[in-house]
Amino acid sequence: MxxxxxxxxxxxxxxxxxxxxxxxxxxxxxxxxxxxxxxxxxxxxxxxxxxxxxxxxxxxxxxxxxxxxxxxxxxxxxxxxxxxxxxxxxxxxxxxxxxxxxxxxxxxxxxxxxxxxxxxxxxxxxxxxxxxxxxxxxxxxxxxxxxxxxxxxxxxxxxxxxxxxxxxxxxxxxxxxxxxxxxxxxxxxxxxxxxxxxxxxxxxxGRFDLPGAIALSAALIALLLAISKGASWGWGAPLTTSLFAGALVLFLAWGWWELRTPAPLVDLRTTAHRQVLLTNLASIIFGFSMFAMSLVLPQLLQLPTTTGYGLGQTMLAAGLVMAPMGLVMMAMAPVSARITDAFGPRTTLMIGAGVVALSYGLGVFFMAEIWQLVVVSAIMGAGVGLSYGAMPALIMGAVPRSETAAANSLNTLMRSIGTSVSSAVAGVVLAQLTITAGGAELPSQTAFQVVLGIGASAALVALGIAAFLPRRTKAL
Missing domain, CATH: 1.20.1250.20 (MFS general substrate transporter like domains)
Known part of the structure:
Protein backbone atom coordinates (compact mmCIF):
# COMPACT_ATOMS: atom_id res chain seq x y z
CA MET A 1 0.00 0.00 0.00
CA GLY A 206 2.37 5.21 7.28
CA ARG A 207 3.00 2.25 5.00
CA PHE A 208 1.28 -1.07 5.60
CA ASP A 209 3.69 -3.97 6.09
CA LEU A 210 2.24 -6.39 3.52
CA PRO A 211 5.14 -8.92 3.62
CA GLY A 212 4.93 -8.99 7.41
CA ALA A 213 1.16 -9.51 7.29
CA ILE A 214 1.49 -12.40 4.83
CA ALA A 215 4.27 -14.09 6.83
CA LEU A 216 2.44 -13.72 10.15
CA SER A 217 -0.84 -14.96 8.65
CA ALA A 218 0.86 -18.03 7.16
CA ALA A 219 2.64 -18.77 10.45
CA LEU A 220 -0.56 -18.47 12.49
CA ILE A 221 -2.55 -20.64 10.08
CA ALA A 222 0.12 -23.34 10.15
CA LEU A 223 0.38 -23.25 13.95
CA LEU A 224 -3.36 -23.24 14.66
CA LEU A 225 -4.10 -25.88 12.03
CA ALA A 226 -1.53 -28.17 13.63
CA ILE A 227 -2.94 -27.52 17.10
CA SER A 228 -6.61 -27.87 16.19
CA LYS A 229 -6.24 -30.85 13.83
CA GLY A 230 -3.33 -32.67 15.46
CA ALA A 231 -5.57 -35.00 17.47
CA SER A 232 -7.49 -36.22 14.40
CA TRP A 233 -4.51 -36.27 12.02
CA GLY A 234 -2.13 -37.73 14.61
CA TRP A 235 0.39 -35.66 16.55
CA GLY A 236 3.27 -37.50 14.92
CA ALA A 237 1.75 -37.53 11.43
CA PRO A 238 3.88 -35.96 8.66
CA LEU A 239 1.29 -33.26 7.97
CA THR A 240 1.08 -32.22 11.62
CA THR A 241 4.83 -32.13 12.19
CA SER A 242 5.36 -30.31 8.87
CA LEU A 243 2.89 -27.63 9.93
CA PHE A 244 4.60 -27.15 13.29
CA ALA A 245 8.00 -26.95 11.59
CA GLY A 246 6.66 -24.58 8.96
CA ALA A 247 5.13 -22.35 11.62
CA LEU A 248 8.46 -22.15 13.45
CA VAL A 249 10.34 -21.20 10.28
CA LEU A 250 7.72 -18.64 9.30
CA PHE A 251 7.69 -17.04 12.75
CA LEU A 252 11.49 -16.74 12.70
CA ALA A 253 11.42 -15.25 9.20
CA TRP A 254 8.64 -12.86 10.22
CA GLY A 255 10.57 -11.73 13.29
CA TRP A 256 13.70 -11.16 11.19
CA TRP A 257 11.70 -9.03 8.76
CA GLU A 258 9.86 -7.05 11.45
CA LEU A 259 13.15 -6.03 13.07
CA ARG A 260 14.49 -4.70 9.77
CA THR A 261 11.56 -3.05 8.04
CA PRO A 262 11.05 0.65 8.87
CA ALA A 263 7.26 0.28 9.27
CA PRO A 264 6.61 -3.13 10.87
CA LEU A 265 3.21 -4.73 11.30
CA VAL A 266 4.14 -5.33 14.96
CA ASP A 267 6.89 -3.31 16.62
CA LEU A 268 8.80 -6.18 18.21
CA ARG A 269 10.99 -3.74 20.14
CA THR A 270 7.91 -2.41 21.90
CA THR A 271 6.62 -5.95 22.31
CA ALA A 272 9.89 -6.88 24.01
CA HIS A 273 9.27 -4.22 26.67
CA ARG A 274 9.11 -6.08 29.98
CA GLN A 275 5.55 -5.03 30.77
CA VAL A 276 4.18 -5.89 27.31
CA LEU A 277 6.12 -9.15 27.04
CA LEU A 278 5.08 -10.46 30.45
CA THR A 279 1.45 -9.38 29.95
CA ASN A 280 1.29 -11.20 26.62
CA LEU A 281 2.93 -14.28 28.11
CA ALA A 282 0.50 -14.24 31.02
CA SER A 283 -2.35 -13.82 28.50
CA ILE A 284 -1.34 -17.00 26.67
CA ILE A 285 -1.27 -18.97 29.91
CA PHE A 286 -4.46 -17.34 31.14
CA GLY A 287 -6.29 -18.05 27.87
CA PHE A 288 -5.16 -21.67 28.22
CA SER A 289 -6.47 -21.82 31.78
CA MET A 290 -9.80 -20.12 31.18
CA PHE A 291 -10.87 -22.26 28.23
CA ALA A 292 -10.48 -25.54 30.10
CA MET A 293 -13.63 -24.74 32.10
CA SER A 294 -15.60 -24.13 28.89
CA LEU A 295 -14.61 -27.60 27.69
CA VAL A 296 -15.31 -29.50 30.90
CA LEU A 297 -18.60 -28.10 32.20
CA PRO A 298 -20.80 -28.62 29.10
CA GLN A 299 -19.60 -32.21 28.71
CA LEU A 300 -20.12 -33.05 32.37
CA LEU A 301 -23.62 -31.64 32.21
CA GLN A 302 -24.58 -33.52 29.04
CA LEU A 303 -23.05 -36.95 29.73
CA PRO A 304 -25.66 -39.58 30.64
CA THR A 305 -26.36 -40.26 34.29
CA THR A 306 -25.50 -43.93 33.72
CA THR A 307 -21.81 -42.94 33.86
CA GLY A 308 -22.20 -42.19 37.56
CA TYR A 309 -20.98 -38.59 37.20
CA GLY A 310 -22.73 -37.20 34.12
CA LEU A 311 -25.79 -35.04 34.81
CA GLY A 312 -27.86 -35.91 31.73
CA GLN A 313 -28.78 -32.33 30.81
CA THR A 314 -29.57 -30.82 27.40
CA MET A 315 -27.34 -28.38 25.52
CA LEU A 316 -29.72 -25.58 26.54
CA ALA A 317 -29.39 -26.49 30.23
CA ALA A 318 -25.62 -26.67 29.87
CA GLY A 319 -25.61 -23.21 28.34
CA LEU A 320 -27.73 -21.83 31.17
CA VAL A 321 -25.25 -23.19 33.71
CA MET A 322 -22.42 -21.45 31.83
CA ALA A 323 -24.30 -18.15 31.49
CA PRO A 324 -23.59 -16.90 35.05
CA MET A 325 -19.89 -16.91 34.22
CA GLY A 326 -20.45 -14.26 31.57
CA LEU A 327 -22.76 -12.18 33.75
CA VAL A 328 -20.32 -12.22 36.67
CA MET A 329 -17.49 -11.25 34.30
CA MET A 330 -19.38 -8.10 33.31
CA ALA A 331 -20.30 -7.34 36.93
CA MET A 332 -16.64 -7.60 37.96
CA ALA A 333 -15.46 -5.06 35.37
CA PRO A 334 -15.92 -2.01 37.65
CA VAL A 335 -14.42 -3.94 40.57
CA SER A 336 -11.38 -4.68 38.40
CA ALA A 337 -11.06 -0.98 37.61
CA ARG A 338 -11.26 0.03 41.29
CA ILE A 339 -8.57 -2.45 42.30
CA THR A 340 -6.39 -1.23 39.43
CA ASP A 341 -6.87 2.41 40.46
CA ALA A 342 -5.96 1.61 44.05
CA PHE A 343 -3.16 -0.93 43.66
CA GLY A 344 -2.22 -1.09 39.97
CA PRO A 345 -3.14 -3.56 37.20
CA ARG A 346 -0.47 -6.07 38.28
CA THR A 347 -2.32 -6.66 41.54
CA THR A 348 -5.63 -7.00 39.72
CA LEU A 349 -4.21 -9.58 37.34
CA MET A 350 -2.68 -11.56 40.19
CA ILE A 351 -5.93 -11.58 42.18
CA GLY A 352 -7.86 -12.64 39.09
CA ALA A 353 -5.47 -15.50 38.39
CA GLY A 354 -5.74 -16.63 42.00
CA VAL A 355 -9.55 -16.64 41.83
CA VAL A 356 -9.45 -18.68 38.60
CA ALA A 357 -7.13 -21.21 40.26
CA LEU A 358 -9.57 -21.38 43.20
CA SER A 359 -12.51 -22.08 40.87
CA TYR A 360 -10.67 -24.97 39.24
CA GLY A 361 -9.65 -26.35 42.61
CA LEU A 362 -13.27 -26.34 43.74
CA GLY A 363 -14.34 -27.87 40.43
CA VAL A 364 -12.12 -30.91 40.99
CA PHE A 365 -14.19 -31.83 44.07
CA PHE A 366 -17.59 -30.22 43.40
CA MET A 367 -19.06 -31.63 40.20
CA ALA A 368 -21.85 -33.87 41.44
CA GLU A 369 -24.75 -31.37 41.33
CA ILE A 370 -25.85 -28.66 38.92
CA TRP A 371 -25.75 -25.98 41.62
CA GLN A 372 -22.12 -26.84 42.33
CA LEU A 373 -21.18 -26.28 38.70
CA VAL A 374 -23.10 -22.98 38.70
CA VAL A 375 -21.05 -21.82 41.70
CA VAL A 376 -17.78 -22.93 40.09
CA SER A 377 -18.76 -21.20 36.85
CA ALA A 378 -19.59 -17.95 38.67
CA ILE A 379 -16.30 -17.95 40.58
CA MET A 380 -14.48 -18.52 37.31
CA GLY A 381 -16.32 -15.53 35.84
CA ALA A 382 -15.16 -13.35 38.73
CA GLY A 383 -11.53 -14.29 38.19
CA VAL A 384 -11.66 -13.84 34.43
CA GLY A 385 -13.47 -10.52 34.77
CA LEU A 386 -10.75 -9.19 37.08
CA SER A 387 -7.91 -10.41 34.88
CA TYR A 388 -9.39 -9.35 31.54
CA GLY A 389 -9.94 -5.88 32.94
CA ALA A 390 -6.29 -5.57 33.95
CA MET A 391 -4.69 -6.70 30.69
CA PRO A 392 -5.59 -3.65 28.53
CA ALA A 393 -4.37 -1.34 31.31
CA LEU A 394 -1.02 -3.13 31.37
CA ILE A 395 -0.68 -2.98 27.59
CA MET A 396 -1.71 0.66 27.24
CA GLY A 397 0.60 1.63 30.06
CA ALA A 398 3.60 0.50 28.03
CA VAL A 399 2.89 1.43 24.40
CA PRO A 400 2.57 4.81 22.65
CA ARG A 401 -0.90 5.97 21.65
CA SER A 402 -0.11 5.47 17.95
CA GLU A 403 0.31 1.70 18.55
CA THR A 404 -2.64 1.14 20.89
CA ALA A 405 -4.84 -0.87 18.51
CA ALA A 406 -1.99 -3.03 17.24
CA ALA A 407 -0.75 -3.77 20.77
CA ASN A 408 -4.23 -4.61 22.11
CA SER A 409 -4.90 -6.78 19.05
CA LEU A 410 -1.69 -8.72 19.64
CA ASN A 411 -2.69 -9.25 23.27
CA THR A 412 -6.09 -10.56 22.16
CA LEU A 413 -4.32 -12.89 19.74
CA MET A 414 -2.15 -14.23 22.57
CA ARG A 415 -5.24 -15.17 24.54
CA SER A 416 -6.71 -16.89 21.48
CA ILE A 417 -3.55 -18.94 21.00
CA GLY A 418 -3.77 -19.98 24.63
CA THR A 419 -7.37 -21.16 24.22
CA SER A 420 -6.43 -23.13 21.09
CA VAL A 421 -3.62 -24.93 22.92
CA SER A 422 -5.96 -25.57 25.84
CA SER A 423 -8.51 -27.18 23.53
CA ALA A 424 -5.85 -29.49 22.09
CA VAL A 425 -4.41 -30.49 25.47
CA ALA A 426 -7.83 -31.08 27.02
CA GLY A 427 -8.86 -33.07 23.95
CA VAL A 428 -5.88 -35.38 24.38
CA VAL A 429 -6.60 -35.92 28.08
CA LEU A 430 -10.30 -36.56 27.56
CA ALA A 431 -9.56 -38.97 24.70
CA GLN A 432 -6.99 -40.96 26.67
CA LEU A 433 -8.79 -41.35 30.01
CA THR A 434 -12.10 -42.98 29.08
CA ILE A 435 -14.73 -45.44 30.22
CA THR A 436 -17.21 -47.52 28.24
CA ALA A 437 -20.86 -46.65 28.87
CA GLY A 438 -23.78 -47.66 26.68
CA GLY A 439 -21.39 -49.13 24.13
CA ALA A 440 -19.55 -45.82 23.68
CA GLU A 441 -16.17 -44.54 24.80
CA LEU A 442 -16.70 -41.51 27.05
CA PRO A 443 -14.32 -39.32 29.06
CA SER A 444 -13.93 -40.58 32.61
CA GLN A 445 -14.44 -38.52 35.74
CA THR A 446 -10.70 -38.68 36.31
CA ALA A 447 -10.15 -37.12 32.87
CA PHE A 448 -12.27 -34.12 33.81
CA GLN A 449 -10.48 -33.78 37.13
CA VAL A 450 -7.10 -33.87 35.38
CA VAL A 451 -8.17 -31.13 32.96
CA LEU A 452 -9.41 -29.00 35.85
CA GLY A 453 -6.13 -29.59 37.67
CA ILE A 454 -4.18 -28.51 34.60
CA GLY A 455 -6.34 -25.37 34.40
CA ALA A 456 -5.60 -24.57 38.06
CA SER A 457 -1.88 -25.07 37.50
CA ALA A 458 -1.93 -22.80 34.44
CA ALA A 459 -3.71 -20.06 36.42
CA LEU A 460 -1.03 -20.28 39.11
CA VAL A 461 1.68 -20.01 36.43
CA ALA A 462 -0.04 -16.88 35.11
CA LEU A 463 -0.10 -15.51 38.66
CA GLY A 464 3.63 -16.16 38.98
CA ILE A 465 4.36 -14.38 35.69
CA ALA A 466 2.22 -11.42 36.75
CA ALA A 467 4.26 -11.11 39.94
CA PHE A 468 7.21 -9.93 37.85
CA LEU A 469 5.26 -7.07 36.29
CA PRO A 470 5.90 -3.50 37.51
CA ARG A 471 3.84 -2.54 40.54
CA ARG A 472 2.55 0.63 38.94
CA THR A 473 2.13 1.79 35.36
CA LYS A 474 1.31 5.10 33.77
CA ALA A 475 -0.17 5.36 30.30
CA LEU A 476 2.08 6.95 27.70
Missing part, protein backbone atom coordinates in the same frame (compact mmCIF):
# COMPACT_ATOMS: atom_id res chain seq x y z
CA UNK A 2 1.09 3.53 -0.59
CA UNK A 3 1.83 5.96 2.19
CA UNK A 4 -1.16 7.71 3.69
CA UNK A 5 -0.86 11.47 3.30
CA UNK A 6 -2.09 12.41 6.71
CA UNK A 7 -0.05 13.81 9.55
CA UNK A 8 -0.27 12.00 12.86
CA UNK A 9 -1.80 14.06 15.62
CA UNK A 10 -2.22 13.58 19.31
CA UNK A 11 -5.48 12.60 20.96
CA UNK A 12 -7.69 15.40 22.24
CA UNK A 13 -6.40 17.12 25.39
CA UNK A 14 -7.46 15.49 28.64
CA UNK A 15 -9.90 18.25 29.49
CA UNK A 16 -11.63 17.92 26.11
CA UNK A 17 -12.11 14.18 26.27
CA UNK A 18 -15.30 12.57 27.52
CA UNK A 19 -17.69 15.19 26.10
CA UNK A 20 -20.56 13.63 24.16
CA UNK A 21 -19.35 10.08 24.85
CA UNK A 22 -22.08 8.94 27.24
CA UNK A 23 -23.13 6.14 24.88
CA UNK A 24 -19.62 5.22 23.79
CA UNK A 25 -19.01 2.46 26.35
CA UNK A 26 -22.37 0.65 26.03
CA UNK A 27 -22.25 0.81 22.21
CA UNK A 28 -18.72 -0.52 21.98
CA UNK A 29 -19.43 -3.20 24.62
CA UNK A 30 -22.52 -4.25 22.66
CA UNK A 31 -20.42 -4.52 19.50
CA UNK A 32 -17.88 -6.62 21.42
CA UNK A 33 -20.56 -8.97 22.76
CA UNK A 34 -22.09 -9.40 19.30
CA UNK A 35 -18.67 -10.27 17.87
CA UNK A 36 -17.90 -12.70 20.70
CA UNK A 37 -21.21 -14.48 20.05
CA UNK A 38 -19.58 -15.92 16.93
CA UNK A 39 -17.46 -18.17 19.18
CA UNK A 40 -20.40 -20.28 20.38
CA UNK A 41 -23.04 -19.47 17.77
CA UNK A 42 -22.63 -22.70 15.82
CA UNK A 43 -21.80 -25.06 18.70
CA UNK A 44 -25.36 -26.40 19.22
CA UNK A 45 -25.75 -27.44 15.57
CA UNK A 46 -22.27 -28.89 14.97
CA UNK A 47 -23.43 -32.50 15.59
CA UNK A 48 -26.26 -32.00 13.08
CA UNK A 49 -24.23 -30.33 10.32
CA UNK A 50 -23.31 -33.55 8.48
CA UNK A 51 -27.00 -34.35 8.05
CA UNK A 52 -28.06 -30.77 7.34
CA UNK A 53 -25.36 -30.17 4.72
CA UNK A 54 -24.96 -33.70 3.36
CA UNK A 55 -21.27 -33.70 4.25
CA UNK A 56 -18.90 -35.72 6.41
CA UNK A 57 -18.27 -34.86 10.06
CA UNK A 58 -14.58 -34.30 9.26
CA UNK A 59 -15.51 -31.70 6.65
CA UNK A 60 -18.21 -29.90 8.63
CA UNK A 61 -15.85 -29.24 11.55
CA UNK A 62 -14.22 -26.69 9.23
CA UNK A 63 -17.21 -24.46 9.95
CA UNK A 64 -15.63 -24.05 13.40
CA UNK A 65 -11.96 -24.18 12.43
CA UNK A 66 -12.31 -21.61 9.64
CA UNK A 67 -13.58 -18.97 12.07
CA UNK A 68 -10.68 -19.64 14.44
CA UNK A 69 -8.11 -19.25 11.66
CA UNK A 70 -9.74 -16.14 10.19
CA UNK A 71 -9.90 -14.47 13.60
CA UNK A 72 -6.24 -15.22 14.32
CA UNK A 73 -5.17 -13.73 10.98
CA UNK A 74 -7.44 -10.69 11.16
CA UNK A 75 -6.78 -9.58 14.74
CA UNK A 76 -3.19 -8.25 14.42
CA UNK A 77 -3.73 -6.95 10.88
CA UNK A 78 -6.91 -5.05 11.72
CA UNK A 79 -5.26 -3.58 14.80
CA UNK A 80 -2.39 -2.16 12.74
CA UNK A 81 -4.76 -0.88 10.04
CA UNK A 82 -6.83 0.77 12.77
CA UNK A 83 -3.80 2.72 14.00
CA UNK A 84 -2.94 3.71 10.43
CA UNK A 85 -6.31 4.51 8.86
CA UNK A 86 -8.61 5.17 11.80
CA UNK A 87 -9.98 2.85 14.48
CA UNK A 88 -13.63 3.76 13.93
CA UNK A 89 -13.27 3.11 10.19
CA UNK A 90 -11.81 -0.36 10.76
CA UNK A 91 -14.42 -1.04 13.43
CA UNK A 92 -17.14 -0.37 10.85
CA UNK A 93 -15.36 -2.56 8.30
CA UNK A 94 -15.16 -5.40 10.83
CA UNK A 95 -18.84 -5.16 11.73
CA UNK A 96 -19.71 -4.99 8.05
CA UNK A 97 -17.82 -8.23 7.44
CA UNK A 98 -19.71 -9.82 10.32
CA UNK A 99 -23.06 -8.85 8.79
CA UNK A 100 -22.07 -10.07 5.32
CA UNK A 101 -20.66 -13.32 6.71
CA UNK A 102 -23.77 -13.96 8.79
CA UNK A 103 -25.97 -13.34 5.75
CA UNK A 104 -23.92 -15.70 3.57
CA UNK A 105 -24.14 -18.41 6.25
CA UNK A 106 -27.86 -17.72 6.66
CA UNK A 107 -28.42 -18.36 2.95
CA UNK A 108 -26.23 -21.46 2.80
CA UNK A 109 -27.55 -24.94 2.12
CA UNK A 110 -24.18 -26.58 1.43
CA UNK A 111 -20.86 -26.63 3.24
CA UNK A 112 -18.73 -24.31 1.10
CA UNK A 113 -20.86 -21.15 1.47
CA UNK A 114 -21.29 -21.87 5.19
CA UNK A 115 -17.50 -22.01 5.62
CA UNK A 116 -17.15 -18.82 3.56
CA UNK A 117 -19.64 -17.07 5.83
CA UNK A 118 -17.87 -18.31 8.93
CA UNK A 119 -14.55 -17.00 7.60
CA UNK A 120 -16.09 -13.55 7.16
CA UNK A 121 -17.51 -13.72 10.68
CA UNK A 122 -14.05 -14.57 11.98
CA UNK A 123 -12.56 -11.54 10.24
CA UNK A 124 -14.58 -9.36 12.63
CA UNK A 125 -12.50 -10.51 15.62
CA UNK A 126 -10.68 -7.17 15.83
CA UNK A 127 -13.76 -5.37 17.17
CA UNK A 128 -12.83 -5.72 20.86
CA UNK A 129 -9.21 -4.46 20.68
CA UNK A 130 -10.34 -1.67 18.37
CA UNK A 131 -13.04 -0.71 20.86
CA UNK A 132 -10.51 -0.60 23.71
CA UNK A 133 -8.26 1.61 21.61
CA UNK A 134 -11.10 4.01 20.78
CA UNK A 135 -11.82 4.29 24.48
CA UNK A 136 -8.22 5.30 25.13
CA UNK A 137 -8.58 8.09 22.57
CA UNK A 138 -11.96 9.36 23.71
CA UNK A 139 -12.36 8.89 27.45
CA UNK A 140 -10.80 10.82 30.34
CA UNK A 141 -8.37 8.83 32.46
CA UNK A 142 -10.77 8.49 35.41
CA UNK A 143 -13.27 6.61 33.21
CA UNK A 144 -10.84 4.64 31.08
CA UNK A 145 -10.13 1.79 33.50
CA UNK A 146 -13.73 0.71 34.06
CA UNK A 147 -14.60 1.21 30.39
CA UNK A 148 -11.77 -0.95 29.07
CA UNK A 149 -12.55 -3.59 31.70
CA UNK A 150 -16.14 -3.77 30.43
CA UNK A 151 -14.96 -3.95 26.82
CA UNK A 152 -12.43 -6.65 27.56
CA UNK A 153 -15.01 -8.65 29.54
CA UNK A 154 -17.39 -8.57 26.56
CA UNK A 155 -15.22 -11.28 24.95
CA UNK A 156 -16.20 -13.77 27.64
CA UNK A 157 -19.72 -12.43 28.10
CA UNK A 158 -20.62 -12.97 24.45
CA UNK A 159 -19.22 -16.48 24.47
CA UNK A 160 -21.01 -17.46 27.70
CA UNK A 161 -24.38 -15.94 26.85
CA UNK A 162 -24.22 -17.09 23.24
CA UNK A 163 -24.33 -20.79 24.11
CA UNK A 164 -27.79 -20.91 25.77
CA UNK A 165 -29.25 -18.43 23.27
CA UNK A 166 -27.92 -20.42 20.33
CA UNK A 167 -29.10 -23.68 21.88
CA UNK A 168 -32.60 -22.28 22.38
CA UNK A 169 -32.80 -21.02 18.80
CA UNK A 170 -31.41 -24.28 17.42
CA UNK A 171 -33.99 -26.34 19.35
CA UNK A 172 -37.01 -24.19 18.49
CA UNK A 173 -36.32 -22.81 14.98
CA UNK A 174 -34.55 -23.55 11.73
CA UNK A 175 -30.75 -23.49 12.14
CA UNK A 176 -30.42 -20.64 9.64
CA UNK A 177 -32.11 -18.37 12.21
CA UNK A 178 -28.87 -18.47 14.21
CA UNK A 179 -27.08 -16.60 11.46
CA UNK A 180 -29.90 -14.21 10.62
CA UNK A 181 -30.03 -13.27 14.30
CA UNK A 182 -26.30 -12.52 14.28
CA UNK A 183 -26.76 -10.52 11.06
CA UNK A 184 -29.44 -8.36 12.67
CA UNK A 185 -27.37 -7.82 15.81
CA UNK A 186 -24.31 -6.99 13.73
CA UNK A 187 -26.27 -4.52 11.63
CA UNK A 188 -27.56 -2.87 14.80
CA UNK A 189 -24.02 -2.55 16.14
CA UNK A 190 -22.86 -1.12 12.80
CA UNK A 191 -25.57 1.56 12.80
CA UNK A 192 -24.89 2.53 16.41
CA UNK A 193 -21.15 2.84 15.82
CA UNK A 194 -21.68 4.82 12.61
CA UNK A 195 -24.16 7.20 14.27
CA UNK A 196 -22.71 7.67 17.75
CA UNK A 197 -19.00 6.81 17.90
CA UNK A 198 -16.74 9.80 17.11
CA UNK A 199 -13.94 9.57 14.58
CA UNK A 200 -11.40 10.45 17.26
CA UNK A 201 -7.79 11.37 16.68
CA UNK A 202 -6.53 11.46 13.10
CA UNK A 203 -4.93 8.21 11.94
CA UNK A 204 -1.17 7.85 12.26
CA UNK A 205 -0.65 7.06 8.59
Missing amino acids: SDVLVAPVQAPPQEQRGHGTRLLVPILAFAGIVTALMQTLIVPVVPELPRLLNASAADTIWAVTATLLAAAVATPIVGRLGDMYGKRRLLLVSLGLLVVGSSVAGLSTTLVPLIAGRVLQGLAAGVIPLGISIMRDELPSEKLGSATAVMSASLGVGGAIGLPVAALLAQTTDWHVLFWTSAVLGAGAFVLVWAKIPSGAAPAG
